[in-house]
Amino acid sequence: xxxxxxxxxxxxKPGASVRVSCKASGYTFTSHYVHWVRQDPGQxxxxxxxxxxxxxxxxxxxxxxxxxxxxxDTSTNTVYMELNSLTSDDTAIxxxxxxxxxxxxxxxxxxxxxxxxxxxxxxxxS
Amino acid sequence: xxxxxxxxxxxSLSPGERATLSCRASQSVSSSSLAWYQQKPGQAPRLLIYxxxxxxxxxxxxxxxxxxxxxxxxTISRLEPEDFAVYYCQQxxxxxxxxxxxxxxxxx
Numbered sequence: 610x611x612x613x614x615x616x617x618x619x620x621x622k623p624g625a626s627v628r629v630s631c632k633a634s635g636y637t638f639t640s641h642y643v644h645w646v647r648q649d650p651g652q653x654x655x656x657x658x659x660x661x662x663x664x665x666x667x668x669x670x671x672x673x674x675x676x677x678x679x680x681x682d683t684s685t686n687t688v689y690m691e692l693n694s695l696t697s698d699d700t701a702i703x704x705x706x707x708x709x710x711x712x713x714x715x716x717x718x719x720x721x722x723x724x725x726x727x728x729x730x731x732x733x734x735s
Numbered sequence: 736x737x738x739x740x741x742x743x744x745x746x747s748l749s750p751g752e753r754a755t756l757s758c759r760a761s762q763s764v765s766s767s768s769l770a771w772y773q774q775k776p777g778q779a780p781r782l783l784i785y786x787x788x789x790x791x792x793x794x795x796x797x798x799x800x801x802x803x804x805x806x807x808x809x810t811i812s813r814l815e816p817e818d819f820a821v822y823y824c825q826q827x828x829x830x831x832x833x834x835x836x837x838x839x840x841x842x843x
Contacts, residue, residue, distance in 0.1 A: 644833070654780070654823060654835035670831035704779055720827040721770035723791060725779035 611635040613643075613705050613726035620732045621695050628691040629729045631705030638686040639663035642708035644722055645679065645690045649701035657703075660688055661713050695733045702728040737762050737828045739836035746841050754811040756839045758824035763804045768827040771800055771809045774838075775820045783822075784809065811841075819843050 616630040631643065645657040658669035660679040667679045673692075681688045692699060705726040711719030738761040748754055758769070766787040772780035782791040784800035787807055797812040811818055824836040 646833075653837050654825075656831055656833035656835075659832075668832075672831070709782075709785070718827070718832065720768045721782060721785045721825065722780075723782040723785075725781070728779050 611707065611724055613707060613724060615703075615705060615726040615729045618730040618732070620734065623696055623733055623735055625695050625733075626691055626693045627695060627699075627731050628689055629703050629705075629731070630687050630689050631726050632685065632687045633662075633707070634686065636707075638683060640713065642711050642713055642718060643681075643688045644706045644708055645677075646704045646706055646722070646725075647701040648704065648728075649698075651698075657690070659708065659718060662686075662688065663713055692731075695731075697733050700731065700733045702730050704728050736831060737764065737826055737834055739824050739826060739834055741822075741824060741836035741839045743839060744837075746839055747843070748814055748841065749843065750814050750816055752814050754809075754814055754818070754841055756809040756811075756822055756841070758802075758807040758809070758836050760805045760807070760826060762828075764807075764826045764828060766803050769800075769802070769807050770825045772823045772825065773818075773820050774823065780823060814841075816843075 612634050614632045639662045644659050648654050660667045662681045678691045706722035708719040709721050709723045740759045742757045769787040771784040774780045788800045799810045801808050821838045821840050823838050
């Protein structure tokens with residue numbers, strides 16, 4: 610079955626960076642975009658960006674531009690999300706999610722996410 | 736940015752009752768771009784409804800979605816114990832491309 614499995618919880622100090630991995634299985638890795646979404650008590654669910662696994666092309670919303678980087682490794686069917694210059698406001702659960710009804714072949718993004726990874730808790734604390 | 740406002744914030748009902756959850760958009764949303772998710776404690780969100788009214792694979796038919804423009808509704812016809820969770824609506828549009836509502840907690 611289609612599955613996204615994420616790396617484990619992280620504890621980081623303010624100013625540090627964190628990298629979270631998301632390993633895909635059960636489908637052709639390059640046939641779907643992958644998104645990252647974070648969830649925190651204050652802001653709820655926020656979309657952090659999208660990566661096209663076939664080419665590595667990315668797009669990020671303004672809120673995270675310059676601070677987030679998404680990459681992929683096609684040999685292991687894994688995508689990565691790195692967030693820099695962490696503050697306590699970045700304490701959240703980070704999810705990867707597969708894009709649905711989009712088409713990387715045509716450059717069309719999907720409109721919803723299915724399935725989601727299990728989530729990775731990132732805690733930023735001094 | 737399209738803001739999605741969900742109401743009520745918390746809905747207290749009993750098993751067997753009907754639940755009606757609302758999602759209102761600050762601008763018109765294409766019906767094909769509206770989805771609903773269910774999230775239980777300690778779990779990731781799960782897709783329930785996409786395209787405003789189409790159930791995702793494996794979702795029971797007691798879940799239904801409706802609406803258009805700026806007003807969308809998720810209805811659970813007869814609540815089962817496992818339905819008590821938090822529900823989120825989500826839309827695809829302009830920058831930022833994807834936004835979520837703040838959620839409705841459905842509690843016993």
